[in-house]
Amino acid sequence: MNKVTSLPGPDDIYREVLPNGITVLSRSNFNSPSVVVTGFFEAGALFDPDEKLGLGEYTSLSLMRGTRNRTFDEIYNALESVGAGLGFNTGVHKSGFHGRSLAEDLPLLLTLLCEALTMPAFPRAELEKLRAQLLTGLAIRAEDTADMASMVFDNILFKGHPYSRPEDGFPETIAKIRRDDLVKFHREHYGPRGMVIAIVGGVKPENAVKQVKRALGGWQNKNQKETPALPALKPLKRTVSKHHRIAGKSQSDLIIGTNGPMRRDPEFMSASIGNNILGQFGMMGRIGDVVREKSGLAYYAYSSISAGLGPGSWEVSAGVNPQNVKKASGLILEELKRFVQEGVMADELADTKANFIGRLPLSLESNGGVANALLNIERHQLGLDYYHRYQGLVQEVTAEDVLATARKFIDPDKLVIASAGP
Amino acid sequence: MTDTLTQTTLSNGLKVLLKEVHTAPIISSWLWYRVGSRDEIQGRTGVSHWVEHMQFKGTEQFPANLLDKAISREGGTWNAFTYMDWTAYFETMPADKIDLALRLEADRMQNSRFLPEEVASERTVIISEREGSENEPLFLLGEAVQQTAFRIHPYHHEVIGDMADLRSITRDDLYNHYRMFYVPNNAVMAVAGDFDTPSMLGRIRELFERIPAAGDPARLARPEPIQQGEVRLSVEGPGSTSYVQVCYRFPPASHPDFFPLAVLDSLLAGPSNLNMFSGGISNKTSRLYRALVDKEYVVSVHGGAQATIDPFMYTLTMTIHPRRKPEEALAALDKEIQRVKEEKVTKEEITRAIKQARALFAYGSENITNQGFWLGYAEMFSEYSWFETYLERLSAVTVKDVQRVANAYFQPQRRVVGTYIPLDGKGSS
Numbered sequence: 001m002n003k004v005t006s007l008p009g010p011d012d013i014y015r016e017v018l019p020n021g022i023t024v025l026s027r028s029n030f031n032s033p034s035v036v037v038t039g040f041f042e043a044g045a046l047f048d049p050d051e052k053l054g055l056g057e058y059t060s061l062s063l064m065r066g067t068r069n070r071t072f073d074e075i076y077n078a079l080e081s082v083g084a085g086l087g088f089n090t091g092v093h094k095s096g097f098h099g100r101s102l103a104e105d106l107p108l109l110l111t112l113l114c115e116a117l118t119m120p121a122f123p124r125a126e127l128e129k130l131r132a133q134l135l136t137g138l139a140i141r142a143e144d145t146a147d148m149a150s151m152v153f154d155n156i157l158f159k160g161h162p163y164s165r166p167e168d169g170f171p172e173t174i175a176k177i178r179r180d181d182l183v184k185f186h187r188e189h190y191g192p193r194g195m196v197i198a199i200v201g202g203v204k205p206e207n208a209v210k211q212v213k214r215a216l217g218g219w220q221n222k223n224q225k226e227t228p229a230l231p232a233l234k235p236l237k238r239t240v241s242k243h244h245r246i247a248g249k250s251q252s253d254l255i256i257g258t259n260g261p262m263r264r265d266p267e268f269m270s271a272s273i274g275n276n277i278l279g280q281f282g283m284m285g286r287i288g289d290v291v292r293e294k295s296g297l298a299y300y301a302y303s304s305i306s307a308g309l310g311p312g313s314w315e316v317s318a319g320v321n322p323q324n325v326k327k328a329s330g331l332i333l334e335e336l337k338r339f340v341q342e343g344v345m346a347d348e349l350a351d352t353k354a355n356f357i358g359r360l361p362l363s364l365e366s367n368g369g370v371a372n373a374l375l376n377i378e379r380h381q382l383g384l385d386y387y388h389r390y391q392g393l394v395q396e397v398t399a400e401d402v403l404a405t406a407r408k409f410i411d412p413d414k415l416v417i418a419s420a421g422p
Numbered sequence: 423m424t425d426t427l428t429q430t431t432l433s434n435g436l437k438v439l440l441k442e443v444h445t446a447p448i449i450s451s452w453l454w455y456r457v458g459s460r461d462e463i464q465g466r467t468g469v470s471h472w473v474e475h476m477q478f479k480g481t482e483q484f485p486a487n488l489l490d491k492a493i494s495r496e497g498g499t500w501n502a503f504t505y506m507d508w509t510a511y512f513e514t515m516p517a518d519k520i521d522l523a524l525r526l527e528a529d530r531m532q533n534s535r536f537l538p539e540e541v542a543s544e545r546t547v548i549i550s551e552r553e554g555s556e557n558e559p560l561f562l563l564g565e566a567v568q569q570t571a572f573r574i575h576p577y578h579h580e581v582i583g584d585m586a587d588l589r590s591i592t593r594d595d596l597y598n599h600y601r602m603f604y605v606p607n608n609a610v611m612a613v614a615g616d617f618d619t620p621s622m623l624g625r626i627r628e629l630f631e632r633i634p635a636a637g638d639p640a641r642l643a644r645p646e647p648i649q650q651g652e653v654r655l656s657v658e659g660p661g662s663t664s665y666v667q668v669c670y671r672f673p674p675a676s677h678p679d680f681f682p683l684a685v686l687d688s689l690l691a692g693p694s695n696l697n698m699f700s701g702g703i704s705n706k707t708s709r710l711y712r713a714l715v716d717k718e719y720v721v722s723v724h725g726g727a728q729a730t731i732d733p734f735m736y737t738l739t740m741t742i743h744p745r746r747k748p749e750e751a752l753a754a755l756d757k758e759i760q761r762v763k764e765e766k767v768t769k770e771e772i773t774r775a776i777k778q779a780r781a782l783f784a785y786g787s788e789n790i791t792n793q794g795f796w797l798g799y800a801e802m803f804s805e806y807s808w809f810e811t812y813l814e815r816l817s818a819v820t821v822k823d824v825q826r827v828a829n830a831y832f833q834p835q836r837r838v839v840g841t842y843i844p845l846d847g848k849g850s851s
Contacts, residue, residue, distance in 0.1 A: 031445040034784045073716075076706035080692070081774050083781025085703045102781050129718060136663055136721045136744055143661040145557055248660030248845070251553040282490035283478070293486070296546035299554055319554045351495045358497015358516055365446055366788040 007360065007387040008370055013377075014205030015384065020192040020219055024212045025374040026205035029367055035103045035201030036367040037086075037113065038375060040096040042227050043189035045167040052177050054169020057090035058134065059185045063116040064088065065126035072126050075112060086112055090167055093227070093309050094379075100368070103202035107211060114215040117190060122182050131174060138171050146319070148244045148420035149253040156240050156416045157259065157313060161233050191224030192216065198374040201367040230310045233259065241417040243325075252322045252421025256332050257315030260409055263307040263380045267408065269393050270401040271305055271314070276352045277344045277402070278335070279303025279316055286339070287316055290331050297324050297331070309379070314409055322421050329417060337412045343403030356394045360387070428619050429806070432627060434635040435607025439797045439806060440622055441614040443790055449615030450514040450794035453527045454802055456610075457603035458507045459581045460732070461642060468583015469591055469599045471504040472548055476596055477511065478502070479540040481533040484526055486540070492522060499791075504581050507731045508802040514791045517616040521625065527611075528629035531604055541593045549589070552582050559659055559842045560667075560739065566657045567667050567840040571735055575646040605636040612798035615790045646733070654839045661844040664742040666751055669838045670831055672736040675729035675803040681815045682823035683736070683831060684727060688775035689767060690758070691725025691738060697786040697796075703778065710738070713758045718743050719751040731803050735838075736831070748841045762828040766821045776816050783813070 006012070014026045045056040064086070065072045079086055084101030086109060097116075101109045141147045151166055158164035197216075199208040236258065261267045279287035284302040291301035301318035316336070320328045363369050364387070377386050426442040458470050480486035493500045498515035500523070513523035555561040565580050572578030582588075611630065613622060649671070673679045687694050692705020705711050705724070714720045720740040727736050740751050786792045800809040 029788075032784070032788045034781070034788070073707060073712070076704060080703060080705070080707045081777065083693075083703055083778040087704070100785060102784055129716070132718065132743060132745070133721045136741060139662045139744070143559075143663075246660065250556040251550065282487075282494050289487075292547055293543065296543035297550065299547055299551035319550065321550060321553060351491055354495045355497055358495070358519070359499065360497070361446060361448060361516060362497065362499060362514060365448060365790065368788075 007364060007390070008373055009388045010384040013374060013384050014209065016209050018192070018213060018217050020217065021194065022192045022212070022216055022219075023196045023378060024199070024209050025196065025378060026199045026203070026208040027370055027374065028202070028204055029200060029370070030202050032201050032367055033103055034100060034367065035106050035109075035199065035203050036371045037099045037106070037109050037197065037199050038097065038368070038371045039195065039197035040094040040375065040379070041117075041190065042093075042194035042224075043095045043185070044091055044093040044227075045165065046092055046162055046228060047185065047189055047225070048165070048169070050165070051173060052181060053165055053173040054134070054167070055177055055181055055185055056095060056189075057167050057169070058130070058174065058177055059182045060088040060090045060095045061130060061134070062122055062127060062182055063120045065130060066121040066123040067115040068119040068121055069115055072123070075116075078108060078112065082108065084109055086116075088116070092163060092167060106199075106203055106208070110211050110215040114219075117216070118219050120186060122179055124179060127179055127182070134168070134174050135171055138168065138174065141168070143246060145246060145249055145251060145253040145420045146317075148246060149255045149418050152242050152244050152420060153255045153257065153315065153416055153418035156242060156418065157236070157257070159234060161231060163310065188223055188225050191221030192219045193224055196375060196378045198371040200371040200374065233311050235259070236414040236416065239413060239415045239417065244418075244420040245422065246420055247422055249422050251319050252325050252419050254318045254320060254325055254328060254417075254419045255315050256329060256336070256415055256417050257313055258410055258415050260305045260312035260314035261307050261405070262310060262312055265307075267405040268307055270397045270405040271307070271409065273349070273352050273356065273394070273397050274339070274344060274402040274406050275303050275305045275314065276355065277348045278339050281348070281352055281355060286335050287332060290335055291318055291328055295327075295331060297321075297328050301328070325419055325421070333412060333415075336410055336415070340406045340410050340412060343406065344399055346399060349397075349399050349402065353394050353397070357391050360390060426619060427806070428623065430623065432606065432631045434631055434633060436630050436633075437610045437801065438623065438626055439610065439612045439801070440617075440619050441793060441797055442617060442619055443614050443793055444616050446790060447517045447616050448514060448790045449517045449520040449613060449617055450512060450791040451520060451523045451527070452510055452512045452612040452794045452798045453531075454508055454510045454610040454612065454798040455603055456507070456608050456802065457509050457639070458505050459579060459583075460506050460576045461603065461639070462576055462579070462583070463642065465587060466591055466595055466599075467579040467587045468548070468581070469587075469595055470509055471581050471583060472544065472588075472591065473596055473600050474502050474504045474509050475544050475548060476536055476540065476600070477530050477534055479537070479544070480535060481529050482535070483529050483533065489526065496522060498523065506577055506581060506734070510798065512791065512794060514794070520615075520617070524625060524629055528633065531606065531609070531630070532633055534600060536593055536597045536600065538593050541596060545588065548582070549585070552585060552588060555582065559661055559663070559665060559844070562659055563657050563665055563667055563840050563842040564737075566655055567669055567737075567838050568735070570653050570655055570840070571649075571669055571838045572646050574644045575732065576642055576644065577646075577732065577734060602639045605639070606630060606633050607635045608639055610798045610801045612794055612801070614794035614797055649836045651835050652837055652839065654841075656841045656843050658843045658845055662846045663744075663844055664748050665842040666740045666742060666748045667840045668738045668752070668755060669735040669840075670833070671836050672727060672734050672831065674732055674734075675808065679827050679830070680729070682819045682827040684779075684816060685772055685775045685819045686762065686824050686828060687725050687727045687736065688778055689771045690762065691723060693775065693778045693782060694725060694727040695782055696729055697782060697792060701785070702782065709758055709762070710755065714740065714751060714754055717754065719746050719754045729803050752839065759832050763825070763832060767824050769821060772819055772821065772824070776813065779816055780813055
């Protein structure tokens with residue numbers, strides 16, 4: 001048995017770019033009898049027209065509803081009969097897929113992935129079933145305090161920017177989408193250019209790449225459109241508060257925040273470390289300590305940063321009794337002020353650094369964890385040696401860096417305060 | 423792969439299971455107590471879960487604010503779960519740091535403080551946790567169904583407890599519960615990962631064997647009488663989506679019928695995953711998906727089998743299609759239930775269920791935390807060999823067995839049917 005004592009790096013990540021533009025990354029783990037196949041491609045919700053918002057997601061979820069070779073039932077029968085799974089999803093910039101199976105069934109997984117990506121049939125009856133499911137999902141979303149608080153938050157923070165739009169659309173936009181729209185979306189945006197696939201588990205990397213070549217190496221699409229550039233973001237001029245009312249609920253969700261760094265910004269690591277101190281470390285950091293531990297106001301109260309290809313967000317979230325929304329907001333605002341005025345203490349910084357370095361092996365324990373790490377490297381061009389350099393990147397962050405980053409992004413007088421509940 | 427498994431019981435009754443797994447420099451340590459909502463009487467429902475929260479509030483040696491920081495600083499992850507039959511605490515740490523977790527668990531088995539001010543602030547945290555759950559239609563429905571299915575047996579209340587009790591439970595209620603159940607002879611220590619068994623066992627002895635055994639905790643003995651006739655109920659609340667839950671009686675995990683029922687669950691609704699850390703697989707070619715979702719009576723259907731000490735329930739949950747009525751979906755479900763009772767399933771369907779189970783176990787085995795989980799989990803309702811022989815026992819299931827258990831357990835007069843009726847903006851709950 002091999003012990004995976006080393007973090008993924010140039011010595012054991014196999015990377016190859018196929019002639020049609022697909023990047024394949026693979027790392028073997030023969031301690032596992034299973035395999036994960038995951039990846040992304042350039043067909044995100046950015047391409048959705050406003051009046052048909054949700055088109056990209058509807059398209060990706062339609063792929064498994066039938067291909068030129070198989071019906072919906074045949075696709076899932078092949079997968080489920082061997083305990084395998086394969087699914088698609090859509091984000092703002094990219095769509096993605098995630099599959100897993102026993103290692104012996106990798107060829108099946110790749111065949112189905114290829115069929116779904118390159119030859120979807122968009123059968124009308126299945127599209128209508130899917131539409132009813134999407135609409136039910138949106139009806140449930142409308143009643144979910146956390147989802148609605150998050151939508152209100154994005155709507156204000158990213159006003160006039162594509163990030164203000166929910167990828168899953170609205171009931172009226174989903175209702176407008178026709179089969180032709182899905183076919184056109186697929187024709188114009190699905191292609192090998194920009195696609196990345198990671199395969200991790202009980203398979204030799206060379207063998208994995210050979211199988212990807214066989215399945216998708218011949219795929220071409222001359223019509224594949226370039227991803228549009230993001231417009232500039234309008235900064236907040238003052239604090240904006242908004243409550244979305246959902247009657248009959250016993251708890252409100254609250255989100256307070258502002259913009260955060262992009263993943264490739266030099267401030268990303270200092271923001272991550274600062275955020276961990278602010279609202280994650282131990283039981284949810286300083287925010288958890290004040291809102292949950294000391295005041296008993298919430299079961300969850302934490303902060304998070306969302307840093308991707310475009311401007312990110314830096315948010316504090318809490319679920320509180322409707323009568324305590326103001327009180328919790330006040331406590332959170334005080335902590336944000338303290339964070340940008342005083343920064344972090346040396347012992348807090350040391351604790352978080354130790355936490356970041358120590359927890360890395362845990363996050364890379366499973367095939368899925370490693371596969372996500374490989375995609376992370378590729379998506380943000382971090383370099384194959386990123387996880388080898390990681391410890392150094394964490395260690396070099398100073399308390400001054402954290403303070404400067406906090407001040408750069410968080411202005412306690414220019415925040416979004418979004419809530420949803422009764 | 424074969425890993426070394428050691429089982430022993432310390433002189434104070436603490437059962438210890440150790441499994442060496444040398445795939446990564448990680449160790450996961452789990453301490454399981456045989457206490458859960460099944461040990462709670464009316465007026466003190468939710469006390470087990472609340473005690474679990476108090477276990478994070480510190481001891482003299484590890485005060486609350488040092489405790490979680492100490493684990494996080496070492497790169498560990500930790501959490502706890504309270505269930506009907508058990509309460510479990512785990513820490514997964516870099517292998518060379520696990521001693522902290524062992525010392526912490528030995529200490530809080532007997533030295534937690536339960537300070538009145540901590541009890542007071544945790545009361546509102548738990549009330550907030552419950553309020554968050556009450557936001558979910560399926561929590562409201564599930565709670566009503568469970569209360570109806572169990573009138574006598576303590577499985578009748580949710581693990582989190584009733585709001586009235588969360589408001590009235592006292593510090594002494596919590597502390598007495600802790601002292602009664604948190605004793606070595608009522609616990610199982612399970613450790614999996616990158617260690618050497620003799621030295622790990624030596625360290626566990628050193629830390630835990632000095633904790634004195636106590637009397638066996640008192641147990642409630644209130645078996646649920648046989649249900650006489652189907653019960654239907656409804657819950658009204660906000661939203662525009664209807665849900666239906668159909669609950670049949672299900673045997674305990676130690677019962678031989680559990681295995682043919684697991685096969686039946688797999689082919690009816692897709693396999694329930696008993697594994698907490700690796701997710702499941704889709705169920706789009708299960709019989710109920712084909713009959714209910716494909717035919718547009720519902721937009722989703724899921725089955726839920728659970729491994730319990732006493733007989734519990736098998737729950738089928740349907741999200742009703744916006745153009746359908748709950749009773750139409752129920753009629754379509756009943757047709758499929760009738761079919762498994764009247765017609766034998768095929769051998770292929772059983773083979774498929776076994777392969778699905780094998781794949782789910784394979785996914786779970788990637789993760790040391792999950793391996794630690796299984797070691798102790800199976801002990802809570804049976805013993806570790808239950809897990810080790812699971813696939814074998816599934817393989818022994820015949821088509822006759824499946825038909826027999828379908829008839830024995832899917833009886834309409836022994837079920838509870840609950841409907842969530844959305845108010846859709848009309849009135850308020």
